[in-house]
Amino acid sequence: MKHSYPDKYRRTRASALDMSSADFREIGHDLVEQIAGYYESLSARKLTLAKSRPEITELIGAGGLPEQGADASELMQDIAPLLFDNSLHNGHPRFLGYISASAAPLGALADFLAAAVNANVAKWDLSPVASEIETQTIRWIAELIRYPENCGGILVSGGNAANFHGFVAARQAMTDWDIRRDGLYGDPRQLTAYVSKETHTWIDKAAEICGLGANAVRWIDTDSEQRIDLSALRRQIDKDRHDGFLPFIVVGTSGTIGTGAIDPIRDMAAFCREQGIWFHVDGAYGAPAACLDDAPEDLRALALADSVAVDPHKWLHNPIEVACILTRNPHALRDAFDFRPSYYHFADESSSGIDYYQHGLQNSRGFRALKVWLGLRQAGREGYRASIGEDIALARLLFESLDVHPDFETRSHKLSITTFRYVPRDLQDRADAIDDYLNELNEALLVDVQASGRAFISNAMVGDQYLLRACVVNFRTTAFDIEEVVRIVADSGRSLDRRMRAKYLAA
Numbered sequence: 047m048k049h050s051y052p053d054k055y056r057r058t059r060a061s062a063l064d065m066s067s068a069d070f071r072e073i074g075h076d077l078v079e080q081i082a083g084y085y086e087s088l089s090a091r092k093l094t095l096a097k098s099r100p101e102i103t104e105l106i107g108a109g110g111l112p113e114q115g116a117d118a119s120e121l122m123q124d125i126a127p128l129l130f131d132n133s134l135h136n137g138h139p140r141f142l143g144y145i146s147a148s149a150a151p152l153g154a155l156a157d158f159l160a161a162a163v164n165a166n167v168a169k170w171d172l173s174p175v176a177s178e179i180e181t182q183t184i185r186w187i188a189e190l191i192r193y194p195e196n197c198g199g200i201l202v203s204g205g206n207a208a209n210f211h212g213f214v215a216a217r218q219a220m221t222d223w224d225i226r227r228d229g230l231y232g233d234p235r236q237l238t239a240y241v242s243k244e245t246h247t248w249i250d251k252a253a254e255i256c257g258l259g260a261n262a263v264r265w266i267d268t269d270s271e272q273r274i275d276l277s278a279l280r281r282q283i284d285k286d287r288h289d290g291f292l293p294f295i296v297v298g299t300s301g302t303i304g305t306g307a308i309d310p311i312r313d314m315a316a317f318c319r320e321q322g323i324w325f326h327v328d329g330a331y332g333a334p335a336a337c338l339d340d341a342p343e344d345l346r347a348l349a350l351a352d353s354v355a356v357d358p359h360k361w362l363h364n365p366i367e368v369a370c371i372l373t374r375n376p377h378a379l380r381d382a383f384d385f386r387p388s389y390y391h392f393a394d395e396s397s398s399g400i401d402y403y404q405h406g407l408q409n410s411r412g413f414r415a416l417k418v419w420l421g422l423r424q425a426g427r428e429g430y431r432a433s434i435g436e437d438i439a440l441a442r443l444l445f446e447s448l449d450v451h452p453d454f455e456t457r458s459h460k461l462s463i464t465t466f467r468y469v470p471r472d473l474q475d476r477a478d479a480i481d482d483y484l485n486e487l488n489e490a491l492l493v494d495v496q497a498s499g500r501a502f503i504s505n506a507m508v509g510d511q512y513l514l515r516a517c518v519v520n521f522r523t524t525a526f527d528i529e530e531v532v533r534i535v536a537d538s539g540r541s542l543d544r545r546m547r548a549k550y551l552a553a
């Protein structure tokens with residue numbers, strides 16, 4: 047075939063995607079200006095927007111794939127305000143919903159830089175410095191939560207993915223047949239997993255995707271503090287062994303999604319060791335609090351777990367997405383995920399550097415470690431201790447303020463989560479008898495407060511009760527914001543009760 051490349055492009059190309067450095071500087075500086083303005087404006091913004099889906103889709107335009115390209119500068123001019131004005135601002139000081147954290151500005155710059163360098167942290171040779179930074183980041187996270195520093199680990203997209211990696215590592219380690227070759231068909235016994243009823247939904251996905259099926263998950267009852275009932279756990283495992291099942295993993299949670307409860311980690315670890323079962327801890331939310339001097343005793347016991355999931359995009363304030371799975375056996379992830387021939391297996395990664403694609407699900411991998419690493423350097427252990435400690439103190443302040451308020455019933459304060467409900471003062475004597483009404487009222491209250499855009503809280507179901515829930519993983523929240531939240535929620539409760547009571551309650 048005759049070569050017909052136009053001669054004028056021998057040393058240059060008119061790429062639709064490239065950008066001159068002058069343009070990059072101008073567009074980039076302008077974007078940084080706009081983002082700085084966004085940060086400054088956060089506390090004055092409404093948290094949520096009362097726009098409907100059609101209004102949002104109209105804003106972004108309903109057209110098909112553009113045939114012609116567009117000017118990068120104009121695109122960026124338009125897009126930044128569109129995002130600022132139409133997002134739910136989880137960096138707002140009164141965002142206390144779910145366990146979704148405000149993100150550190152340095153993390154935004156780190157993601158920007160990581161994308162520019164575009165390291166592919168799959169193989170060490172493709173990303174020498176990024177691979178080493180990931181390795182050090184994993185060790186630092188382990189140090190922060192008092193986990194053995196010579197552990198294995200990898201950064202993944204989120205808490206679900208981190209827990210999932212722990213689950214697969216457990217499955218590999220706890221089966222004595224070649225499960226990677228023969229799958230679940232290598233043994234007649236069915237693998238079973240044990241979790242408390244407060245466990246996050248990742249466990250269902252893991253059991254389903256790994257082919258165990260949702261029925262393989264045994265949901266163990268909890269005590270009045272939402273901690274797993276150890277004797278019920280023991281009974282279930284005894285029964286399952288007797289019935290020919292193969293218990294392989296017990297999951298503890300350090301900081302449940304509902305109320306922030308911490309399972310009895312130390313006792314669970316001892317029990318699992320005695321039983322020869324893998325002990326995994328879901329510390330997606332709570333694990334970083336292990337760095338506190340006065341950390342709850344069971345958080346200090348994380349080192350006893352075979353694997354721990356941590357979510358730096360929660361309490362370490364890195365921008366979404368990043369989570370980390372740690373395993374006490376440094377080879378556990380590689381045993382489950384590598385694809386080298388077996389004679390390669392024990393190549394010494396400590397001298398050749400780690401090829402992270404051998405330790406997890408992904409092949410090409412982004413440089414997630416940079417934002418975590420820079421955050422750990424910016425704040426240091428001391429900075430994180432202060433920030434996490436203050437979040438917990440603010441959640442306690444909220445609990446105490448609601449406790450003395452005549453129209454609230456407080457339920458729990460654990461880690462940085464406070465649960466409560468609105469119970470009008472004149473109904474408190476018969477609160478138990480009117481649970482249905484109080485559930486309706488508090489649900490309406492949640493919707494009303496969220497829609498107001500003045501504060502954002504979420505809910506938890508405890509037993510049959512609909513509770514309101516505030517979770518402080520937000521370095522922008524102050525004591526003043528907590529007072530404001532109490533006022534906003536009380537005002538909303540009062541006016542809703544006035545409107546709803548007649549309909550639900552006979553006089």
Ligand SMILES: *Cc1c(COP(=O)(O)O)cnc(C)c1O
Pocket residue numbers: 145203204205206207246248299301302303328329330331357369
């Ligand atoms: C948030 C959370 C998860 C899920 O983490 P993602 O990052 O949202 O995937 C799992 N378990 C617990 C306890 C959590 O708090």
